[in-house]
Every structure is written in structure tokens, then in C-alpha cells.
Amino acid sequence: MSSDVVNTKRAKRQTAGPYGKVGNAINELDERLGVAKGGRTFMDKIFPDHWSFMLGEIALYSFVVLVITGIFLTLYYIPSTDLVTYHGSYLPLDGQRVTEAFSSSVNLSFAVRGGLLMRQMHHWACDIFVGSIVVHMARIFFTGAFRKPRELNWTIGTTLLILAIVNGFLGYSLPDDLVSGTGIRIAYSIILSIPLVGSYLGFWVFGGNFPGTTVIPRFYILHVLIVPLIIIGLVGAHLFLLVRQKHTQFPGKGRTEKNVVGTPMFPVFMAKTTGFLFVVSGVIALLGAFAQINPIWQFGPYTASRISYAVQPDWYMGFLDGALRIWPSWSFHSFGYTIPFEVLIPAVLLPGLLFNIAYVWPAIERRFTKDNALHNLLDRPSDRPKHTAAGVATLALLGMLFIASSTDVIANFFRLPLNEVLWAMRILVIISPFVAYPITWKICKEVQALHGGGKRKTANVVTRTALGEYVATPAPKYVDDEHQELDATPVPRFIVEGDEPESSGVRVADR
Amino acid sequence: MSDHDELRTPVSLQGIAADDPHLAPAAHNPQIVERVIAVTFVLGLLLVAGFGACYWVNAKPWTLGATMGGGLTFLGIGLIAWGKYLMPRGPFVEERHELANSEDDRNALAAAIVERGGGVVKRRKMLAGLLGGGLGIFGVVAMFPLLRSLGPLPKGTLFSTDWKKGTYLVDITGRRVHQGDLAIGSIVTVYPAGLENTDRGQAVDQTVLIRISNENFTTQKGRETWGPAGYLAYSKLCTHLGCPVGLYEQELQLLVCPCHQSMFDVTNGAVPQFGPAPRPLPQLPLYIDADGYLRSQDGYDQPVGPGFWERGASLS
Amino acid sequence: MTSSLVKRAAIFTFATLVGVGPLIVFASASGASGSPHTAYQTTRKNAGTPNSSKVTLNPSTGVVISYGNKYITYNAPSTALVTLGQALFLQNCASCHGTEANGVPANGTVGSFPDLVGLGPATIDFWVDSGRMPAADVRAVQAIRHTPRLNPAQAVAIAAWVNSLSPSYPDIPTPNLKNANVSDGAALFALNCASCHTIEGDGDALASDTFSPSLRNIPAFEVVEAVRTGPANMPRFTGNLSDQQVDDIVKYVTTEIQHPNNPGGFGLGGLGPVAEGFVGLLLGVGILILIAYWVGERQ
Structure with a gap:
């Protein structure tokens, strides 16, 4: 090509072909990176459409909100435990000696325009992030989406849940207010409870005996850099595997193990999912606007001998707090050593056990069902009563532990004796899985019977004959042309606009 | 090449007619839906513009969130509705390709690793062993500075407090507690004199x-002299998780931990009555000196706070 | 004029230090032995002494009318109210506390009801004025704050009569919030009060069916009365908190606790992370699931 022709705008427009600037840009990119084929495949990618497949997107988009609001907060937060005298706009703290971490957290709430909204959005986004991960995980579990070939993605997802909880706790600790400081104190004591190495680990994490001097800076760098980086990496891997293995789908018309029926990436899915990103951000912003969360200025700064009654951790740590409350005071004191089982079992072994079961669950189930086949079609939860009942029993146990973390609030709200509420929770926690399991199992069986094993029963028309007999005949199939589900078609490469000559198969051949 | 490509992207090479029902919008009445979406977009547009205005005039935080959140929600709902009701209803289908390769391909990869790598390692076992040993040792020793530099060793710090023989009890302002200061039924948090505003005084003592x-x-x-003039x-x-047990119920004579509601009997050496705490709160022996000030007879006779491995087997 | 006042105050302070000091010891000893259940029950008698710089005496009788400082003024109930107070007491209180206010009702057993003699006017005023007494349910573990059955003046009258049986302190306080420092109050509140009443002042359930009441709706002088007298299970704060410090706490309670600014939106009832969790999960995740239900296909 001679440069004198190409360099004129007119010539460029002429060489761009029928797709104008976009086509031109694709030409330029493709010559350098070879994006045309992959890009087209991506645009044509089919996403099965079901409302429950959007639950993971809530998590993804609340994470986006977390990152954006978090970046805003890092611009004003100072991770330091150096003492300063607060002289800000919140008068009840005026003149108090507080750490820079606390002072900067209050200042970014009151002195920075939009700061309080950002802080509250960040916190609400966190609550929703972890919550939607749990709901998403439950969907994966109950529909059997974790089965071969998706065990690895289940493992990544479980890791993401743990990291989300850990990072939530780290972030919750950063303002160094009275409530979060109490949480850090408890975390230190939990580390201390680990036999043999606990005291060493505690000293190393905190840089000395509690409260140490380095815990806020260390939590900060973990919270804003290290853990988020791992989360972003794992989310990338999670989505890559999702694209690589393609999404699962519920059984239905024309849906098999070997195809995917749904909406194409562009434009339908992209419009819906981008819209959903806006909605998730919008709902979080509305919560941040109208529902006050974690008013650290009321809590005041943390000092080790101050405490507030009725302090609970954020909801996702609630099951641990509940377990710590209801576990009896069984401690081991023998042979010159102490093993604080009253802390070790509920706060270390219990979550360790739960998450490890989650990790190996696909393997356990494969062992029991002897099912080594690939599964791309999902189950209805009612189709596998034992599996569903096991999941509900676990959720019941966790839910009861969560409720047990607010025994004092329950006792106060219903004016019940505190000790009796605690005893009731001990009993409820123990029996809840054993009650939930058979009930769920029975419900699954009933639902199966209702649906006739997942198939819809055909309606009958009962007619009275001239002789007075009643005769049941199958009802004629109701056909609604508007709503009748069409047979799925492959995504068209182009649309034939009737008699336009250039819209023929020839262009495909040109490629 | 082209055959392979067709396998990877098995979409139809044929076009689709413009009036194909798959391309029709899902909505019964697209015009109305379009108008509704237009209204949501206008609302969203106004609200996000309002967000800018609210920010500009530094309005209250809730107005910022309400305009931004409302605007984004409206824009999002409009966009979703656009995708759901006005875009081609489909459904469309795509084949799943088996991710697994052929037996031969797998064998080829395995052979590459086992034969090339295995051959190299087998032939030079000693070298491989030395390299593996070196990396293994590095893996272990690299942990030393990574862990050890994080903080000091606990040594005896978990066992002792700063209460010594004759230490004055002072309150948060540093004022010494005098015999006449507390009325019956009173509680005050005290620290060893001089340490009331230090981390260690606050967190440990x-x-x-x-x-x-x-x-x-x-x-x-054995504690006959520890509580002079009713001072305990x-x-x-x-002893459960180290929260400050600041909740005193004077008629029940209970100290309650605000964190997990362990209850300690004040009149019986703070033995736990209820809740998860495994050990009594250690008691500090007191005496009243000639000037009427409260001082400690000695330090605590056991480590304070939650349990840990080296703490020892003694319960009191 | 002023010098004589200071002189009188000094004499009074000396007298109380000498006179009331041993009385505390005496009272505590007798309280301990008199209790029917346990040998270690506390007594609340002689809860405070007017150790202040500004004491006003009745010029004719020499009885203390008021004392205090620029932070809190304590006023003795007028002796003119004694007759009215006795009548009210016999009507409303004597069925349990006895006609002598010594906790011995006409037909009741000794030790079932508290002996009120010598508790000081502030204690009586607090219980009656907060509506806890006369008790709505005498069998309740803990009296609950109610709309008062007796009006403030009647409460003071009862306090006047009970106090006339054995004069004691503290008198009925009036905090002067103009001289209080809300920031010091916040710090003192966190150290001394939050461990029971919670940092947001909502109160919560305590051991054995007791509870710490909410502070959201309490008049300033009742806060002082509670702090100084330690009603029921609440510990008493006397020598360990000065009038200035109590005044600071009262200011914090009556401003930030009772009328929080809540710049971040609705305060969610002050229940903290429990309420936040419910809102985050039910409202946040719940609404988003509903929207997802709309966005996606339903089978």
C-alpha cells in the first residue's frame, strides 16, 4: 500500500468496508492482536438465563463497589496507632486522645465531602458481598452445580468466601473504635488458644503482647492490598473457569448435557448484566444514604479497659461469636499445660472443620454416589432429597449459631432471662440439624410427588355425557403463540435484511 | 485449519431472516415498553445530575446517596428492561465442546514430562537431589526471618503484670484510691500507679x-487479708477471651463479661457461675497503708487473661 | 457575708468528715449483719456526704438546705412537705415498706421488702419519680420504668418524710449542664457506663432476669440520682466520680445518647451489628435477589 493514498481520510473511509469506524478499529486491532475470531466467539457466547444464576453477580458487583469505595477511603485513612488529640467537627470527641487511625476515620466521615456515604457504602457492600456469596454458594450446592467438571471452581469459591470473611474482619478493625478494638482483642485471644504455638503466633501477628503497635498497619496492608489482590486473582480464575467450562443450565426444552441454551453475550446478556451492576451499586448507595452503619463516632476510640455491652461482630462472623457464647467452659489443665478448649473448639476447630468439609464435599459426594460423570444439567433440589437435606441441616446449624450470637439482644427484646435464652440456644443449635434434615427430606419427597418426578401432569377435561356418565379426557394442549417457547437457534452470524444484496453469505466467505 | 475452526465455533454459517421470531422482542407491546424505559432513563439521568448538584452545594450525606443510588438504580432497571423486553428474545443455542482431549494427546503430554524430565532426573540423581535439598532447606529457613521478625518472643510477658508489692492503685486520671473514696456498692477500674495511660497498664494490668x-x-x-475494708x-x-469484665451487678454480686456473658461470683473469689469462662478472675491482694491509700500486697498469683498453652495446669 | 458562708461550709465539711465517716462503717457493719440471706449484702445507707464548697444552711435551724458547686446543686426537700409526704407514703408505699418505712409491712415477713430509712432523698425521689415505685408487679425481679403514678412534687414530698425519719444524703440533685464538657462525658461514659448500658445507651439483658435500662428517655437529674445512689443492681459512683465528672456524663447522656445526630441515616435502633446484619441481608441481599428474580428467567 502506498502511503499517499492511505493517509487521506477519504481513502481510510473507503478501505474501512461496510462497518465504518468500528470495522476499521477491528481491522487495526486484529492485524496486531488477532482478536476477531475470539472476539466474535465471545460475543456469541450463550448464557443460560435463570434468576438464580444472577446471585453470583450480586457478589461480583458488590465487590466492584467495594473496590471503588475502598480506593476512595484509602485516600483519607491513616493506618497509625500514634496518639493525636481530636479536634474535628464531632464535639463529643473534641480534645480526646485518640489514635490517628480513629481520628482519620472520623474525619473522613465528617470532614470529607461524600466521605460518610463512601464509608457506609463500603460497609454495606461488604455485608452484601459476603451475604450474596453465601446465597450463591447455596444455589450451587442445592442444584449440584459443583459436580464434575466444576469441583475446582467450587474450591475457588469456598476460598473466596473465607477471604471475604477475613477481609471483612480486617476492614472492620481498621477504624480502631471501641467495638472493633474489642473484636481485635478477641481475635488475639483466639490465636493465643492454639496449643503449642498460640502465644508465639499471637506475638508475631501483633508484634508483641496485645495490643501491640503494629496491628493496625499490618491489618491495613492486608486489607487494602494483599487479600484484595488474592480475591481479584481468584475471581478472575473463577470467571475464566466459568467461561471455559460454560455455564450449567436447568433441564428444559432442547437443553441437553451437550449444549447451552440462553441469551447471547452481546447485546442481551451484556445489557442485563450491566444494568444489574448499576442496580447493585444503586441499592448499596441507597442503603448507604438511609441506613446508618457502624457509627464509630458514637463508639469512641478503643482503649483496652473500655468496653460496651451488646457488642457483636458483623453478621458473617456471627456464627463464630455464637459458638463461643454457647460452648461450655471445658478447659484442659493437666501435665503442666493449658489447652483452652472453650475457645479452641468453637473458634478454631469448628470453622476449620466446616470449611474443610466444604472443600472436600465434591469428593465426598462422588465417593458416596459413585457418580463420576460430567454434569452440565442441574438438579432440582427436590430430586436429591438426601443431598438437599444435608445442605439445609448445615444451614440450620449455622443459622442457629448466628442467632446464638445475639442471646443478650433476644433476652432484652423479649424480656427473657439471659441464662435461659443461652441454654435454649445450646439445645436449639444441637437439635436444629437433626430437625432440619428429616423435614427437608420429607418436603423434597412431597415436591417430587407433586411434580410427578419433575414432569408436569397433564390436565383432564371432565365431561358429562348424555347418559349422565362423567368421562375424563386429556385436555387439548393450550397453545399460546406469544409465549410458546421456540426451538433454540444458533446465534446468527448476520441478519438477512430481505433484498439487500450485500447481506448474503458471500461476506462470510470473504472472511 | 478451517475444519478445526468450524468445530470450535459451530455457529451457523447461514443468516437469519429479519422477521425470524427469535429476533423479535420479548415484549408484547414494544412501543409502550420503550416509553417506560425512556421514563426510567430520564429519571435516572435527572437523579445522577442531581447527585452532582448535591455534591456541588455540599448537601447532607443522605442526599448524595439518595440521588446517586436512585439514579443508578433507575438507569440499571431501564437497561435491564431494554435487554429483557426489547432485544431478541431467542432462545439461542451453542454447543458445548468437550474440554477433554483425546487419549493420544494426554499420553503425549504425559510422555513429554515423564520421558524428558524423568530421563534427565534419573540420569543425574545426585544433582537433582542436591537441588531439591537446597530448595527444601531454603523453603524452611526462609520461614525463619519471615516469621521471627514479625514480633518478639513471648518469654515471660504473659505471666506477669506490673502489680508489685506496695503498688498504689490509681484510677484512669492517675489519682490514688483512698480508703474513703468508694462507697459500698461502688466499682472503679484501677491501674498500677504510673501505668494508667500505657498500653500495658490498660491491656494487661x-x-x-x-x-x-x-x-x-x-x-x-487463704485470702483472709486480701480484702481490707471491704475492698476487693x-x-x-x-479468662475466656480477655474482654474487660466491667459489668458489676451489686445486688447479685456478679461481675459479668459484656462479650460472652460469663458471670463471676464476686464474693467467692470470682469463680465463674455461668458462661464459657473456664477460670476465676485472679484476685489482687490489697492492703491499706498508714495514710489510708490502697496498695497491692503483691502481684497476681497467676497469669491474668485468657488461657494459653504454656500457662500451666494450675487453676488458681 | 461570704467569709461566714465559707466558714460555715468548712465547719460543716469537717463535721461530716468526722461524723459521717464512722457512720458509713457503722452502717455497713449493721447492714451486713441485718441481712437475712447473705452475709455480704451491700447496704446503700448514707450514700454520700455533702463535701462541697457551697453549703446553704437554714439560718434559723442550721439544717442544710442545699449544697453543691457550679456543676451540680443538691437541694434538700423542704421540711414543710413532711406531713404531705407521710400521707402519700401511707397511701402508696406502706403496704409493702411498712408504716415506719423500715421494710416491715403490717402483715408481711421481715426482710421481704427494703428498709428505706436513711437512704437519702435522692434514692426515694429516683424510685418514685421514674415510676418504678409504687411497683407495678411486686414479684418482678426488677422494677421497670413506668409513667409515674405520683407527680414530681409528690415524689419529693415522700422523700421529705422518709428523710425526716433519719436525715441522710445525697439530696435531690440539679445538674448545671452549662458548665459540663460533653467530650469528657463521652470518655467517662465509655469507661463507666457502656459496659452495662451499651455504648449507645440502649440497655440490655443482664444476669438472672435483670437488665440495664435504656437511657434514651431519662431526665438529667435522674441520671445524677442513679449514678450517686446506685439503684438496685447498678453500682454506685461516689468518691470515684466528682460532681464535675457526673455533670459531664449527664450532658453526654442528655445530648448525644438521647438525641443522636445520626448523620448517616436511620440509627437502626442502636442495636449495632445485629440490626445491621438484618438490614444488610434482608433488605440489601433480599431486594437484590428480588430484582434478580425479575431479571432472569423463571421456570
């Missing part, structure tokens, strides 16, 4: 001082 009605009350055998002092660190 913090002690609750309670005054009960009895003179020289004995909370447990217990470590404020819960």
Missing part, C-alpha cells in the same frame, strides 16, 4: 476495684 459492705471479707480460703480487686481481663 487493668483491675476492677469493688467495695462491699463487709470489713475484711474473705473471698476464699480482681483482674479486669476475662
Whole structure:
């Protein structure tokens, strides 16, 4: 090509072909990176459409909100435990000696325009992030989406849940207010409870005996850099595997193990999912606007001998707090050593056990069902009563532990004796899985019977004959042309606009 | 090449007619839906513009969130509705390709690793062993500075407090506690004199001082002289998880931990009555000096706070 | 004029230090032995002494009318109210506390009801004025704050009569919030009060069916009365908190606790992370699931 022709705008427009600037840009990119084929495949990618497949997107988009609001907060937060005298706009703290971490957290709430909204959005986004991960995980579990070939993605997802909880706790600790400081104190004591190495680990994490001097800076760098980086990496891997293995789908018309029926990436899915990103951000912003969360200025700064009654951790740590409350005071004191089982079992072994079961669950189930086949079609939860009942029993146990973390609030709200509420929770926690399991199992069986094993029963028309007999005949199939589900078609490469000559198969051949 | 490509992207090479029902919008009445979406977009547009205005005039935080959140929600709902009702209804289908390769391909990869790599390692076992040993040792020793530099060793710090023989009890302002200061039924948090505003004084040495009605009350055998003039002092660190046990119920004579509701019997050496705490709160032996000030006879006779491995087997 | 006042105050302070000091010891000893259940029950008698710089005496009788400082003024109930107070007491209180206010009702057993003699006017005023007494349910573990059955003046009258049986302190306080420092109050509140009443002042359930009441709706002088007298299970704060410090706490309670600014939106009832969790999960995740239900296909 001679440069004198190409360099004129007119010539460029002429060489761009029928797709104008976009086509031109694709030409330029493709010559350098070879994006045309992959890009087209991506645009044509089919996403099965079901409302429950959007639950993971809530998590993804609340994470986006977390990152954006978090970046805003890092611009004003100072991770330091150096003492300063607060002289800000919140008068009840005026003149108090507080750490820079606390002072900067209050200042970014009151002195920075939009700061309080950002802080509250960040916190609400966190609550929703972890919550939607749990709901998403439950969907994966109950529909059997974790089965071969998706065990690895289940493992990544479980890791993401743990990291989300850990990072939530780290972030919750950063303002160094009275409530979060109490949480850090408890975390230190939990580390201390680990036999043999606990005291060493505690000293190393905190840089000395509690409260140490380095815990806020260390939590900060973990919270804003290290853990988020791992989360972003794992989310990338999670989505890559999702694209690589393609999404699962519920059984239905024309849906098999070997195809995917749904909406194409562009434009339908992209419009819906981008819209959903806006909605998730919008709902979080509305919560941040109208529902006050974690008013650290009321809590005041943390000092080790101050405490507030009725302090609970954020909801996702609630099951641990509940377990710590209801576990009896069984401690081991023998042979010159102490093993604080009253802390070790509920706060270390219990979550360790739960998450490890989650990790190996696909393997356990494969062992029991002897099912080594690939599964791309999902189950209805009612189709596998034992599996569903096991999941509900676990959720019941966790839910009861969560409720047990607010025994004092329950006792106060219903004016019940505190000790009796605690005893009731001990009993409820123990029996809840054993009650939930058979009930769920029975419900699954009933639902199966209702649906006739997942198939819809055909309606009958009962007619009275001239002789007075009643005769049941199958009802004629109701056909609604508007709503009748069409047979799925492959995504068209182009649309034939009737008699336009250039819209023929020839262009495909040109490629 | 082209055959392979067709396998990877098995979409139809044929076009689709413009009036194909798959391309029709899902909505029965697209015009109305379009108008509704237009209204949501206008609302969203106005609200996000309002967000800018609210920010500009530095309005209250809730107005910022309401305009931004409302605007984004409206824009999002409009966009979703556009995708759901006005875009081609489909459904469309795509084949799943088996991710697994052929047996031969797998064997080829395995052979590449086992034969090339295995051959190399087998032939030079010693070298491989040395390299593996070196990396293994590095893996272990690299942990030393990574862990050890994080903080000091606990040594004895978990076992001792700063309460010594004759230490004055002072409150948060540093004022010494005098015999006449506390009325019966009072509680105050005390620290060793001079440490009331230090991390260690706050986190380790913090002690609750309670005054009960009895003179020289004995909370447990062997503690006959520990509570002069009804003054009883217990470590404020819960033996469960180290929360400050600042909740005193004077008629029930209970110290309650606000974190997990362990309840300690003040009149019986703070033995736990209820809740998860496994050990009594250590009691600080007190005496009243000639000037009437409260001082500690000695330090605590056991480590304060939550349990840990090296703590020892003694319960008191 | 002023010098004589200071002189009188000094004499009074000396007298109380000498006179009331041993009385505390005496009272505590007798309280301990008199209790029917346990040997270690506390007594609340002689809860405070007017150790202040500004004491006003009745010029004719020499009885203390008021004392205090620029932070809190304590006023003795007028002796003119004694007759009215006795009548009200016999009507409303004597069925349990006895006609002598010594906790011995006409047909009741000794030790079932508290002996009120010598508790000081502030204690009586607090219980009656907060509506806890006369008790709605005498069998309840803990009296609950109610709309008062007796009006403030009647409460003071009862306090006047009970106090006339054995004069004691503290008198009925009036905090002067103009001289209080809300920031010091916040710090003192966190150290001394939050461990029971919670940092947001909502109160919560305590051991054995007791509870710490909410502070959201309490008049300033009742806060002082509670702090100084330690009603029921609440510990008493006397020598360990100065009038200035109590005044600071009262200011914090009556401003930030009772009328929080809540710049971040609705305060969610002050229940903290429990309420936040419910809102985050039910409202946040719940609404988003509903929207997802709309966005996606339903089978």
C-alpha cells in the first residue's frame, strides 16, 4: 500500500468496508492482536438465563463497589496507632486522645465531602458481598452445580468466601473504635488458644503482647492490598473457569448435557448484566444514604479497659461469636499445660472443620454416589432429597449459631432471662440439624410427588355425557403463540435484511 | 485449519431472516415498553445530575446517596428492561465442546514430562537431589526471618503484670484510691500507679476495684487479708477471651463479661457461675497503708487473661 | 457575708468528715449483719456526704438546705412537705415498706421488702419519680420504668418524710449542664457506663432476669440520682466520680445518647451489628435477589 493514498481520510473511509469506524478499529486491532475470531466467539457466547444464576453477580458487583469505595477511603485513612488529640467537627470527641487511625476515620466521615456515604457504602457492600456469596454458594450446592467438571471452581469459591470473611474482619478493625478494638482483642485471644504455638503466633501477628503497635498497619496492608489482590486473582480464575467450562443450565426444552441454551453475550446478556451492576451499586448507595452503619463516632476510640455491652461482630462472623457464647467452659489443665478448649473448639476447630468439609464435599459426594460423570444439567433440589437435606441441616446449624450470637439482644427484646435464652440456644443449635434434615427430606419427597418426578401432569377435561356418565379426557394442549417457547437457534452470524444484496453469505466467505 | 475452526465455533454459517421470531422482542407491546424505559432513563439521568448538584452545594450525606443510588438504580432497571423486553428474545443455542482431549494427546503430554524430565532426573540423581535439598532447606529457613521478625518472643510477658508489692492503685486520671473514696456498692477500674495511660497498664494490668459492705471479707480460703475494708480487686481481663469484665451487678454480686456473658461470683473469689469462662478472675491482694491509700500486697498469683498453652495446669 | 458562708461550709465539711465517716462503717457493719440471706449484702445507707464548697444552711435551724458547686446543686426537700409526704407514703408505699418505712409491712415477713430509712432523698425521689415505685408487679425481679403514678412534687414530698425519719444524703440533685464538657462525658461514659448500658445507651439483658435500662428517655437529674445512689443492681459512683465528672456524663447522656445526630441515616435502633446484619441481608441481599428474580428467567 502506498502511503499517499492511505493517509487521506477519504481513502481510510473507503478501505474501512461496510462497518465504518468500528470495522476499521477491528481491522487495526486484529492485524496486531488477532482478536476477531475470539472476539466474535465471545460475543456469541450463550448464557443460560435463570434468576438464580444472577446471585453470583450480586457478589461480583458488590465487590466492584467495594473496590471503588475502598480506593476512595484509602485516600483519607491513616493506618497509625500514634496518639493525636481530636479536634474535628464531632464535639463529643473534641480534645480526646485518640489514635490517628480513629481520628482519620472520623474525619473522613465528617470532614470529607461524600466521605460518610463512601464509608457506609463500603460497609454495606461488604455485608452484601459476603451475604450474596453465601446465597450463591447455596444455589450451587442445592442444584449440584459443583459436580464434575466444576469441583475446582467450587474450591475457588469456598476460598473466596473465607477471604471475604477475613477481609471483612480486617476492614472492620481498621477504624480502631471501641467495638472493633474489642473484636481485635478477641481475635488475639483466639490465636493465643492454639496449643503449642498460640502465644508465639499471637506475638508475631501483633508484634508483641496485645495490643501491640503494629496491628493496625499490618491489618491495613492486608486489607487494602494483599487479600484484595488474592480475591481479584481468584475471581478472575473463577470467571475464566466459568467461561471455559460454560455455564450449567436447568433441564428444559432442547437443553441437553451437550449444549447451552440462553441469551447471547452481546447485546442481551451484556445489557442485563450491566444494568444489574448499576442496580447493585444503586441499592448499596441507597442503603448507604438511609441506613446508618457502624457509627464509630458514637463508639469512641478503643482503649483496652473500655468496653460496651451488646457488642457483636458483623453478621458473617456471627456464627463464630455464637459458638463461643454457647460452648461450655471445658478447659484442659493437666501435665503442666493449658489447652483452652472453650475457645479452641468453637473458634478454631469448628470453622476449620466446616470449611474443610466444604472443600472436600465434591469428593465426598462422588465417593458416596459413585457418580463420576460430567454434569452440565442441574438438579432440582427436590430430586436429591438426601443431598438437599444435608445442605439445609448445615444451614440450620449455622443459622442457629448466628442467632446464638445475639442471646443478650433476644433476652432484652423479649424480656427473657439471659441464662435461659443461652441454654435454649445450646439445645436449639444441637437439635436444629437433626430437625432440619428429616423435614427437608420429607418436603423434597412431597415436591417430587407433586411434580410427578419433575414432569408436569397433564390436565383432564371432565365431561358429562348424555347418559349422565362423567368421562375424563386429556385436555387439548393450550397453545399460546406469544409465549410458546421456540426451538433454540444458533446465534446468527448476520441478519438477512430481505433484498439487500450485500447481506448474503458471500461476506462470510470473504472472511 | 478451517475444519478445526468450524468445530470450535459451530455457529451457523447461514443468516437469519429479519422477521425470524427469535429476533423479535420479548415484549408484547414494544412501543409502550420503550416509553417506560425512556421514563426510567430520564429519571435516572435527572437523579445522577442531581447527585452532582448535591455534591456541588455540599448537601447532607443522605442526599448524595439518595440521588446517586436512585439514579443508578433507575438507569440499571431501564437497561435491564431494554435487554429483557426489547432485544431478541431467542432462545439461542451453542454447543458445548468437550474440554477433554483425546487419549493420544494426554499420553503425549504425559510422555513429554515423564520421558524428558524423568530421563534427565534419573540420569543425574545426585544433582537433582542436591537441588531439591537446597530448595527444601531454603523453603524452611526462609520461614525463619519471615516469621521471627514479625514480633518478639513471648518469654515471660504473659505471666506477669506490673502489680508489685506496695503498688498504689490509681484510677484512669492517675489519682490514688483512698480508703474513703468508694462507697459500698461502688466499682472503679484501677491501674498500677504510673501505668494508667500505657498500653500495658490498660491491656494487661487493668483491675476492677469493688467495695462491699463487709470489713475484711474473705473471698476464699487463704485470702483472709486480701480484702481490707471491704475492698476487693480482681483482674479486669476475662479468662475466656480477655474482654474487660466491667459489668458489676451489686445486688447479685456478679461481675459479668459484656462479650460472652460469663458471670463471676464476686464474693467467692470470682469463680465463674455461668458462661464459657473456664477460670476465676485472679484476685489482687490489697492492703491499706498508714495514710489510708490502697496498695497491692503483691502481684497476681497467676497469669491474668485468657488461657494459653504454656500457662500451666494450675487453676488458681 | 461570704467569709461566714465559707466558714460555715468548712465547719460543716469537717463535721461530716468526722461524723459521717464512722457512720458509713457503722452502717455497713449493721447492714451486713441485718441481712437475712447473705452475709455480704451491700447496704446503700448514707450514700454520700455533702463535701462541697457551697453549703446553704437554714439560718434559723442550721439544717442544710442545699449544697453543691457550679456543676451540680443538691437541694434538700423542704421540711414543710413532711406531713404531705407521710400521707402519700401511707397511701402508696406502706403496704409493702411498712408504716415506719423500715421494710416491715403490717402483715408481711421481715426482710421481704427494703428498709428505706436513711437512704437519702435522692434514692426515694429516683424510685418514685421514674415510676418504678409504687411497683407495678411486686414479684418482678426488677422494677421497670413506668409513667409515674405520683407527680414530681409528690415524689419529693415522700422523700421529705422518709428523710425526716433519719436525715441522710445525697439530696435531690440539679445538674448545671452549662458548665459540663460533653467530650469528657463521652470518655467517662465509655469507661463507666457502656459496659452495662451499651455504648449507645440502649440497655440490655443482664444476669438472672435483670437488665440495664435504656437511657434514651431519662431526665438529667435522674441520671445524677442513679449514678450517686446506685439503684438496685447498678453500682454506685461516689468518691470515684466528682460532681464535675457526673455533670459531664449527664450532658453526654442528655445530648448525644438521647438525641443522636445520626448523620448517616436511620440509627437502626442502636442495636449495632445485629440490626445491621438484618438490614444488610434482608433488605440489601433480599431486594437484590428480588430484582434478580425479575431479571432472569423463571421456570
